[in-house]
Amino acid sequence: MNSLLSVVIPYWGQSLLRVLGGLVAVLLPAGTIVYVFLFKMMSFMQSRLGPMEAGPQGSLQLFAEVGKWLQKEDIQPTNADKPVFKMAPIIVLMSTFLLVVVVPFGPDAWFTNLETGIFYALAVSSISVLGILMAGWSSANKYSLLGGLRAAGQLIAYELPMVLAVMGVVIQAGTMNLQQIVVAQNAGSMFGINTFGNPYVITQFVGFFVFMIAIQAELTQAPFDMPIAESELVSGYMTEYSGFRFLIFFIGEFATAGVFAMIASTLFLGGWGVPFSWFGWTSMDSVSNWMNIVGPLIVFTKMMVLTFLIMWVRFTYPRFREDQLQRFAWKVLIPVSLVNIMLTAVLKVMF
Amino acid sequence: MLIAQNIGFAIIAAIMIVGAIRVVTTSNVVHGALWLVVVLAGAAAQYVLLAAEFVAVTQVLVYIGAVMVLFLFGTMLTRSRIGRDSGLNNTYWKLGIPVALALFAAMAIALVDSFGSEKMPTDGAIVNTQQISDQIFGAYLLPFWALSFVLLAAVIGAIVLARKD
Numbered sequence: 001m002n003s004l005l006s007v008v009i010p011y012w013g014q015s016l017l018r019v020l021g022g023l024v025a026v027l028l029p030a031g032t033i034v035y036v037f038l039f040k041m042m043s044f045m046q047s048r049l050g051p052m053e054a055g056p057q058g059s060l061q062l063f064a065e066v067g068k069w070l071q072k073e074d075i076q077p078t079n080a081d082k083p084v085f086k087m088a089p090i091i092v093l094m095s096t097f098l099l100v101v102v103v104p105f106g107p108d109a110w111f112t113n114l115e116t117g118i119f120y121a122l123a124v125s126s127i128s129v130l131g132i133l134m135a136g137w138s139s140a141n142k143y144s145l146l147g148g149l150r151a152a153g154q155l156i157a158y159e160l161p162m163v164l165a166v167m168g169v170v171i172q173a174g175t176m177n178l179q180q181i182v183v184a185q186n187a188g189s190m191f192g193i194n195t196f197g198n199p200y201v202i203t204q205f206v207g208f209f210v211f212m213i214a215i216q217a218e219l220t221q222a223p224f225d226m227p228i229a230e231s232e233l234v235s236g237y238m239t240e241y242s243g244f245r246f247l248i249f250f251i252g253e254f255a256t257a258g259v260f261a262m263i264a265s266t267l268f269l270g271g272w273g274v275p276f277s278w279f280g281w282t283s284m285d286s287v288s289n290w291m292n293i294v295g296p297l298i299v300f301t302k303m304m305v306l307t308f309l310i311m312w313v314r315f316t317y318p319r320f321r322e323d324q325l326q327r328f329a330w331k332v333l334i335p336v337s338l339v340n341i342m343l344t345a346v347l348k349v350m351f
Numbered sequence: 352m353l354i355a356q357n358i359g360f361a362i363i364a365a366i367m368i369v370g371a372i373r374v375v376t377t378s379n380v381v382h383g384a385l386w387l388v389v390v391l392a393g394a395a396a397q398y399v400l401l402a403a404e405f406v407a408v409t410q411v412l413v414y415i416g417a418v419m420v421l422f423l424f425g426t427m428l429t430r431s432r433i434g435r436d437s438g439l440n441n442t443y444w445k446l447g448i449p450v451a452l453a454l455f456a457a458m459a460i461a462l463v464d465s466f467g468s469e470k471m472p473t474d475g476a477i478v479n480t481q482q483i484s485d486q487i488f489g490a491y492l493l494p495f496w497a498l499s500f501v502l503l504a505a506v507i508g509a510i511v512l513a514r515k516d
Contacts, residue, residue, distance in 0.1 A: 084385065123408045123409075130415065130423070133424070136427075153424070
């Protein structure tokens with residue numbers, strides 16, 4: 001980002017830009033997902049209109065909701081562990097902000113270009129479990145505690161298939177750096193044809209499938225929503241939260257969905273890039289500068305497509321039972337992704 | 352000179368020391384575990400200051416993401432009372448002080464003796480992940496395998512112990 005649009009920006013300016021960019025990259029997808037999918041798509045799937053009053057087609061409903069939550073009383077249970085109770089939602093949201101910084105949006109439009117990119121993303125995504133456990137325990141409520149424990153068990157179980165699914169991509173690209181994974185997909189070719197590049201969703205379709213299921217579970221979206229199962233646990237670890245603390249959990253949930261979808265699009269769908277052969281680019285250095293503007297839009301589009309899949313599944317399937325969920329992770333997803341890794345490694349050595 | 356790094360090191364080290372003391376003095380088991388998270392996160396931050404990116408990320412993934420979550424999971428399942436807990440110290444806690452001091456002295460002597468004269472490169476040269484993997488899967492392949500077998504044995508042992516039938 002230091003030479004964006006060939007203007008030299010001082011260090012404090014870059015830092016400010018990064019903070020603002022991070023806020024936009026987290027809050028804009030979250031708001032869009034909530035309005036387009038949660039308010040509108042779910043309503044149409046259930047043969048109703050959804051919010052229609054605030055603004056054209058109810059498009060300003062989101063601001064009304066935020067305003068409502070901010071006005072609500074900040075209730076804390078008498079027996080709650082106050083400092084931990086207050087810190088929990090912030091840790092959940094912090095993990096989302098830590099996650100977005102490795103997503104590349106263009107040849108120069110990135111927050112940080114870590115060598116261990118995807119490994120870092122997997123590491124910081126697991127911090128949210130801590131926040132959820134803290135929320136569940138500190139609420140002094142049996143339902144909350146059970147929800148927190150369920151969430152921890154589920155998130156640990158589904159982190160493994162997620163890591164293993166990513167491994168196939170890392171082996172094929174030969175790097176953990178997300179920027180280089182993007183370049184490897186767009187500069188590559190399939191069977192000598194380079195019109196479409198080499199998006200890993202085609203060669204790593206097993207990994208893509210496992211990864212999408214694992215994010216569904218990591219986000220605790222239905223059919224994996226046992227931690228907040230409303231018919232069993234009221235609202236799980238979020239039961240005692242109200243007002244802006246609940247709002248933080250809510251934003252965190254959908255912002256994480258957006259960020260995970262961005263990471264999935266970077267890993268499997270070619271990220272910000274277009275196939276380099278279209279414009280005669282050969283490597284990272286020859287990519288035109290305008291990709292810094294178009295790139296974020298491409299990432300955003302792919303993010304919307306993938307979150308559409310996540311939400312579609314969420315609104316369609318009924319909830320798993322707790323034992324079915326654990327069995328599915330340990331006996332189906334992990335063996336499948338292990339076989340995928342072995343096959344990828346063998347094919348990588350052969351070709 | 353690495354003035355900014357030294358100031359950063361001092362701040363993080365102070366936070367880690369406070370956290371470590373709170374781990375053993377706090378009167379609530381879950382609070383102790385949460386303070387331990389602070390200490391482990393501080394260690395990860397120190398690795399970043401040492402330009403050891405891969406080690407720092409591994410620290411977060413393994414210790415904060417897995418070990419501490421299991422710690423909290425375990426304590427919350429068994430003794431999850433909110434508020435002050437009595438009788439957390441056993442009668443031999445004073446014995447821990449000389450052991451801790453001896454351990455600190457041994458590690459300090461070993462580290463100063465072997466790396467005391469080495470300095471961080473000031474040009475920001477970073478050991479990259481590829482070099483680490485080349486080392487692990489090249490020169491240190493045999494120890495790596497041995498470690499894997501130890502871990503595998505531990506996992507199988509845990510399952511055997513946990514299964515009652």
